[in-house]
Amino acid sequence: MGEDYYLVTSSFEWYPGLPIYHSKDLMHWEQIGHVLARPSQLNLKAGLKHSAGLWAPKIRYHEGVFYVICTAQQAGGNFYVTAKSPAGPWSEPVFLKDAPGIDPSLFFDDDGTCWYTGSINGTKNQDRYPNEDRIYIQKLDLQQGKLVGERKVISTGHAVNAPFAEAPHLYKIGKKYLLLVAEGGTWNNHAVTAFMADSVMGPYVPGIANPVLTHRFLGKQADITTVGHADLVQTPEGKWWSVMLGVRPLDGFTMLGRETFLTPVEFQNGWPVFNPGVGRVLSVEKATGIRPHPFPLEPVRDDFDTPELRNCWNFLRTPYTRWFELADGKLMLQLRPESVKEPVNPSLIARRIQHFNFTASAMMHFKPAREGEEAGLILMQNGANHYRLVKQRRHGKDSLLLYKVDKGRQMVMASLPYKDKQVCLWVVAQGKSYRFYVGSQPEKMMALGEAQDATINSSNHAGGFIGPFIGMYASSNGQKSGNKVSFDYFEYKEGAAFPLQVRKHSLHEIAVRDPYIFPDEKTQTYYLYCATRQKADRPNGKHGLKMYKSRDLKTWEGPYMVYESVDSEWADASHGIWAPEMHEYKGKYYLFATFTNEKSPLPQQFPGRPFLHRRATALLVADTPEGPFVPLTGKPHTPADWMSLDGTLYVENGKPYMVFCHEWTQVTDGTMELLPLSEDLYTPEGTPVTMFRAKDASWVQSLDMYKGKEVEGYVTDGCFLHRNANGKLIMLWSSFGPGGYAVSTAVSVSGSIWGPWKHRPSPLYGEHGGHAMLFKTFDGRLIMTLHYPNGGAEPHARFFEMKESDDTLEIVRELDL
Template sequence: MKKILKVMLLLVATQIIAQTAPETFENPILSGFYPDPSICRVGDDYYMVNSSFEWFPGMPIHHSKDLVNWELIGYGITRPNQVELPKGLKDSRGIYAVTIRHHDGVFYLITTCVNCDGNFYVTAKNPAGPWSDPVWLGSRGIDPSLFWDDDGKCYYVGHANISGLNDWPDKNGAWIQELDTKQGKLIGQAKQITHGHAANARWTEGPHIYKKDGKYLLLVAEGGTGFQHSVTMHHSDSVWGPYVPFHSNPVMSHRQLGKDFPVHSVGHADLIETQNNEWWAVMLGKRKKEDFSLLARETFLTPVKFESEEGYPLPVFNPGIGHLSFEQKRPNLPWSPVKKVEEKDEFVNSELGLEWNFLRTPYSKWYTLEKGSLTIDVRPEVLDSLVNPSLIVRRIQHHKFEASTKMVFNSKKSNEQAGLVVYRNSTNHIQLVKEKNELVLIATKKGNRKEMARVPFKGKEVYFKIEGDNIRATFSYGTSENDYKTIGDTQDLSIVSDEVAGGFSGPFVGMYATSNGVKSKSKANFDWFIYKENK
């Protein structure tokens, strides 16, 4: 009887899911700072990774069953001594574009640590981790990728101009060399396989090789990761080339749509074939609102159809449309919603949630989680320096959002501060902090620090809140969740946009504490943190 009941409940649940499954999906599929996507499939499971630059843990990994609903399951870099993002690492350096691949039961992440130790890969049997220590390769360039041919040989595909010829500005390209994964080293000769689709192609990078219908296809990004960004495709009869550009290049770009189009800088793609023989592409793009790209580079999804051009399979991106769509028919895959991250984190678990990040490598643990509270050590490090400050933040993922927290901080020293912060990089951030018996709102734009407001505040317990409306933000404080008062005028949130802050990272919001260069034994306690979309 129990078995029959379980079967009936399963059938009912299946029917409910089928009835509620939407016919379309919305872009982006990963909102907020998720650039340079790479994807692979194992059976009916999809795994995607993004670059992370100076942020730790590094290389966020998401899982999906339907290419639309994604769940963050882990990171490729989780241990301080695994791959170091050291003190002094500049903004937008660190972990550049990552490629994820799977071969013979093993997952591979290959990437570059810029201004660290260069190109490396890590491996895992479970994509959620743990991942291995790095295998350093000592190779040139950035954005490496891996390709296994039918004979089992593995090839490293990298970015660089190794030809020695520099006959036009910003000439880069892709090159190939065999990789012995048992020895963990490159073997044989390296060969340049393209400099891009045209004689003046700039910043050719992000290469991936695929094999379809017996032909080799080389996908690269060109034009840089700004407005001129694009995707081009090249074909060959041999993995070693020569690779010939398709006449239809670029196969994807938004630069031809003009600067007023709401999505721009589209490029850096990776292709995936579903178990139902559909092809799709993931790529980065930026959404522009009121002339600013607040959320930086995000991950988008679009269908791909292969057509024949001169006997070679040519990918047509978003057939009949030719550019990314905000909404369109979803992949022919079972609708598989994932559990959403709770809006309110009450810090009741023994470890921080996967959504939380640190700046650079935290070599020591300067926070604790106890009795439903997050306690952060007040340390000398500050936001304006290239260090690992006492900063715990999460991505801003919506143009309209709200973030708030309850803090207990009882320092009587004017150099000690703790509170709420919006952060893009060391020269662009806004902080609302408690300082002795006052609350201070400070904005730093392009390295220029300015006090925006200061009010008296007695008591050790304070509530902080920010309400963001694209490029505008209101900061508030109170003695309870129902008693907020605005501090200062409406703030300019374009400080953390691409157009003002620059670089390759994105905006974060969270908790911060500092003693401004002086050793301290003080601590700041945060009872909870709320992040939510304001519709």
């Protein structure tokens, strides 16, 4: 639809049905609702089996009307609905009683005729080989809501023994009709095949290059498997793209179910070529060439302060009565006899698990009234395969219990007597394992049991087509009950964030390198951001970023984990994250942080020089200073083939820039670089421009040793920009001088970020400490903080009151904190 794109996906036995997404660039998507959001539209009643329900929806547009057509397996068959707007409301379904099979699709020809295609299966007496499904075509009379005219089979697959021909889509490319079909079944042999015809009724000739897309030849070890069920879309510029389903396995296990992927398509000699020059779907694809249009991130925490549930929440089968309530910032569930172990609609509200590594938590208030009543969190593939972390009255005692249900067999994995009504429940997922924690407050958590096997929730183990869900659950287990449970919040975020022991600290008790202070005027709170250093901060071995907060700069509460690293090409979670800098910009909060991956070498290495590997500055974003933060783009802003670090944000005349350091390890004489950013900070604009080199400052000396080897290198570190009361633009930065690691200043001669830069002749602070920044206290004092010492003992933050002179800064005194 012009510059707007809409996507619908299967929802199986979950209600509301068919989530619908909107994009402006095919890369960023926001959910705008569900197609089937009223019980009258979707009859997913008791008895509906796991992974039945809504299969393979397609969305089409014709003459001012949007159409979604879908299969309701075990729930009425094939149907379509219409709407004037993709956001709805959508009509009641029109069921096509004379449309056999599954996977219906619509195609509107040039003359306005609506053609229906579908897949007929289960015709064993006619099959030449097992599962020889048939693709058929027939006119759909939209006025009568039924198929009319001749029904014709137009394909049974591209070759003999090409089973499970499904998901047909028709397109008109020039004067030819293109038919795309899924084949091979929706597991590792899944594929996309193409057929061409001169007439809409055929005959359809299979392409000589079939299958035009598959990952079956990559084997089970591929990073993406099960690729197929493709649809095409053309941009206003005439470029073609395809969406399709696929699976990202983890050590062979389908931990997240099917996901949607995007790949470019070109037409060559009239036939579609998927990802030309590559021939497969990639886990990270090139940009679409459309101006990026990111949407506001969905908050990771739901405080239940909206009139209706957010779009991410789902019910298991259709809820015909309202057994939940949103009121006063709480979600309340009524305890009912229904159990998740039965094919019913239990008191359960859940969301998709989207990450291999994630953290989820909830604050619950619940007092069981009788034996068997339970409420808590659930992580489930289905009723026969799940974990429940619940408070329950069992054998006359209120306890916290961890239940594991594996292929229908229920086991208690851990228990703890617990009388308080309030309890915080916490789950940490790391790949193929779950860990469960409980406590009265998030700061007072304890582990409940050992690490548990998460693969029982994989579709390999549990069966079905979908990924697991996590959410809130309550049941009276067969008894009538008037009891309720309430939840203050539910939080789900990427990354395995283990509970930290939050407590009060003096500044000198906090080990910190590269400290950064963000004074929040709104809350009159100082936030200290730093990287995890001590093993207690990272019990899972992964590095991250933590935060402390204070009202007076003396007493600090924390640590709070605001981001935990995940593995990628440019970041290894077992290596450090450096130098987080917090910046408020256009109502959002951004952390500029340095990520490193020593396992990913740069292409060019230099004999006798330090090993060069991925190191870059990337941006994280959150809605509040307390996070949690998520990657803004999933990739760094600094050049991919540079070793870069210590990026900071500076805005001049409304234009945002990143200033960062190009590592001496790569260029010997380290540089300070300027990189313009887009207004939304999402993309770099152009290439970096060198502002100055380390040796431009007369006080800078070379390193003598690096990792036990003699080396020559001039360091640029820790840049921070400050415009003083006289309008002069001053940069704090660090390097090595006569007294070791040091901080000095440079001033822009022009007064602009573009320089040129005049350097202070000697360090501002030269006593084995550095990486400084400036902030103002709430009473107006200008403070510099840095870490000291730079080597040997654990570093700590030191605070200095500063005085501004014409074109530099001077230390007045160190604060006694």
